[in-house]
Amino acid sequence: MQRVLSLFLPRWPIDRRHGSSAPSDRPFVLATSIAGRRIVTAANAIAAGEGIAPGRSLSDARALRPDLQIAEADFTGDAAALTALARWCNRFSPFVSPCGVDGIALDITGCAHLFGGEAELAEQALERLARQGIEGRAAIADSLGAAWAVSRFGSAVIAIVPRGEARAALAGLPVAALRLETETVALLIRLGLRHIGDLYAMPRAALAARCGESVALRLDEALGLAPEPLSPLRPEQLRWSRRSFAEPIGTPEDIAAATRELLASLCRRLAEEGMGARQLTLALYRVDGRVEEARIGTAQPSRDAHHLWRLFEERLPGLDPGLGLEDMVLTANRVERLAPTQLGFDGRERIGLRHDTADLAILVDRLANRLGVRAVARPVVHQSYIPERAVHFVPALNRDAAKLAWDPEKPRPVRLLSPPEPVEVMALLPDEPPVTFRWRRLIHRVHRADGPERIEGEWWQERVAPRDYYRVEDLEGRRFWLYRAGLYQGQIMPRWFLHGFFA
DSSP states (O other), X not given: OOOEEEEEOTTHHHHHHHGGGSOSSSOEEEEEEETTEEEXXXXXXXXXXXXXXXXXXXXXXXXXXXXXXXXXXXXXXXXHHHHHHHHHGGGTOSOEEEOTTSEEEEEOTTTGGXXXXXXXXXXXXXXXXXXXXXXXXXXXXXXXXXXXXXXXXXXXXXXXXXXXXXXXXXXXXXXXGGOOOHHHHHHHHHTTOOBGGGGTTSOHHHHHHHHOHHHHHHHHHHHTSSOOXXXXXXXXXXXXXXXXXXXXXXXXXXXXXXXXXXXHHHHHHHHHHTEEEEEEEEEEEETTSOEEEEEEEEEEEEOOHHHHHHHHHTTGGGOOOTTOEEEEEEEEEEEEEOOOOOBOTTSOBOOSOOTXXXXXXXXXXXXXXXXXGGGSEEEEEOSOSSGGGSEEEEETTOSOSOOOOOOTTSOOOSEEEEEEEEXXXXXXXXXXXXXXXXXXXXXXXXXXXEEEEEEOOOTTSOOOOOEEEEEEEETTSOEEEEEEESOOBTTBOOEEEEEEXXX
């Protein structure tokens, strides 16, 4: 008998953006425009506790919580991320598929015993999702419809419906649990059929004539009386090359020669498919059963065997061949579409790279594989009034970053302190620039000053006090960027901070 696990992700659009770093003390929602109105599409737990639910107008939500944080909904990104998460769930079952916009269905027939039982499998799945900051609920039943209904409308975080007990488990759930259209659900409620159990005694012909054939079909699917096969995701096509040895090899020269052969073979296949590698894994299978692995990544798609070999060349000395290697397998874990270009004078194909970035990409790849991907990045301007939020770091060759420019009328220092450091300031008048300031026990006497430049907080972000920035130069010619946080309000004195240095 079939067994299906339904994973319900109630806050998927929120969780997939923030994960475990999501702020738990501030209300946060996603919104979109529908027919000229801004509508909430998702809300975190604290916003939901205030009555801010999907479908509510954004103006009403702001009236409830003026400090509401808002971001634009991204339905396409949510769907793509859900598909990627479904592929991640292949560790629990080979038959996995996204289910709607906030769920994943797994056919676990014959799989549960590998994890200690159905309850243990569901618990492991939710635990691993929680590590990624994803809230989830799970239900296991004989059919997809029953598991879907119990995971969303049941009271337990993990619900196991015993075999053959779907009829009893569904009886008390609302008719909306049958995955019906909103209009059909409203019609059933007007007829007094509020729970699934109310439909059991209804003749199928009469039910279909009055409410449509979908009601009887969904009911039979949930009870297992009508087939509803699960359509799993197509497995990703792996691109790999393999070399087996009649006699084990173990010398660095033999391993290097075999690696170059594997790269040449794989790159030829990638060229035939019009693809380029972004991540490659070399697996060395030792005679004692152990496996040694080396992994490299590229900033842009590449099928240049010479360039990829130079990246692997730095990793091979760290691999231990033991008593010898029986097999070597090179796998392209991540590939992207890559159009061919004309050969260069050296006979090498300059694939997918403009002439002004080809050498730079090669340098970035070598640095990233030595120092780590996150260590090689470049700053880009971000649309924000707050100086520390006005710059984001992106991968060095990322072409998708927003191309914004600095405002020439608002000069910014070449270096910012993170976080700004407090200073003691003396000013002739409250709203005047400082005359002297003490920073790190040293007193600086101001020779020239320019300002203030008022920067207010952004209403859609965490509230910050208004800042008045001054560009000051001391007697030695050193130039600083100071700001006064807050306003003079009676006995409350604003604080001063040093935020950066000019060249």
